[in-house]
Amino acid sequence: MSGPVYKRILLKISGEALAGEKKVGIDDIVLHQISATIKRVSDMGVQVAVVVGGGNFWRGRTSESMDRVTGDHMGMLATMMNALALSDAMEQAGAVTRVLSAVEIRQMAEPYIRKRAIRHLEKGRIVIFACGTGNPFFSTDTGAALRAAEIEADVFCKATMVDGVYDKDPNLFPDARKYETITHDEILQLNLKVMDATAAALCRDNKTTILVFSMQDPENIIRIINGEKIGTLVK
Numbered sequence: 001m002s003g004p005v006y007k008r009i010l011l012k013i014s015g016e017a018l019a020g021e022k023k024v025g026i027d028d029i030v031l032h033q034i035s036a037t038i039k040r041v042s043d044m045g046v047q048v049a050v051v052v053g054g055g056n057f058w059r060g061r062t063s064e065s066m067d068r069v070t071g072d073h074m075g076m077l078a079t080m081m082n083a084l085a086l087s088d089a090m091e092q093a094g095a096v097t098r099v100l101s102a103v104e105i106r107q108m109a110e111p112y113i114r115k116r117a118i119r120h121l122e123k124g125r126i127v128i129f130a131c132g133t134g135n136p137f138f139s140t141d142t143g144a145a146l147r148a149a150e151i152e153a154d155v156f157c158k159a160t161m162v163d164g165v166y167d168k169d170p171n172l173f174p175d176a177r178k179y180e181t182i183t184h185d186e187i188l189q190l191n192l193k194v195m196d197a198t199a200a201a202l203c204r205d206n207k208t209t210i211l212v213f214s215m216q217d218p219e220n221i222i223r224i225i226n227g228e229k230i231g232t233l234v235k
Helices: 015-022 028-043 068-092 114-122 140-150 184-189 197-205 219-225
Strands: 008-013 047-052 097-101 126-130 155-160 210-214 232-234
Touching: 008 015, 008 028, 008 140, 015 028, 015 068, 028 047, 028 068, 028 126, 028 219, 047 068, 047 114, 047 140, 068 097, 068 126, 097 114, 114 126, 114 140, 126 140, 140 155, 140 197, 155 219, 184 197, 210 219
Parallel strands: 008 047, 008 155, 047 126, 097 126, 155 210
Antiparallel strands: 210 232
């Protein structure tokens, strides 16, 4: 392989991925494995932006009694905790990172400014976006789709716990069929649970290519950058 097939990527990681087998909180070994792999991608000359979810700490929708806006605000803070953990682990591995937050928390992160984010990427820094879009009622998938469009990423890499997009849940149905490629419209029309409809529509409208792959093996990120055909390509 002559070199990386992408110049700039947006990587979306779920909070659950950082928890590993613990299911909640952060598994230190998993955190450092993922962080070291992302640094290797950056060392290959690829500009890397990361969006991380917060489900390993908090899911507001599981609380029926709590106000939705309050629950979503708590979820944003959960993403900030994960973003800071990733930043620390990557810095320990020798990377230079910046955490940019959609919610102003000046003592912990820079406020999100598009041109500043792009400048950090151009300087080779790994940029971690925290707090989603900064608004309730929008998922971190939507936040990732928005940031991918804003920074003009070559591809939106969505890491999941399965190895691509299936016509039904492969954990429940042995006959589930995996798609090698699929369109944004098909995801919406077939109601495939790859990401929420708002995120899928945003990617469609901005012609953002999505690559859905399994994060259970962090090396898959390297394989993607080298052009190996894994996961499902949405375009």
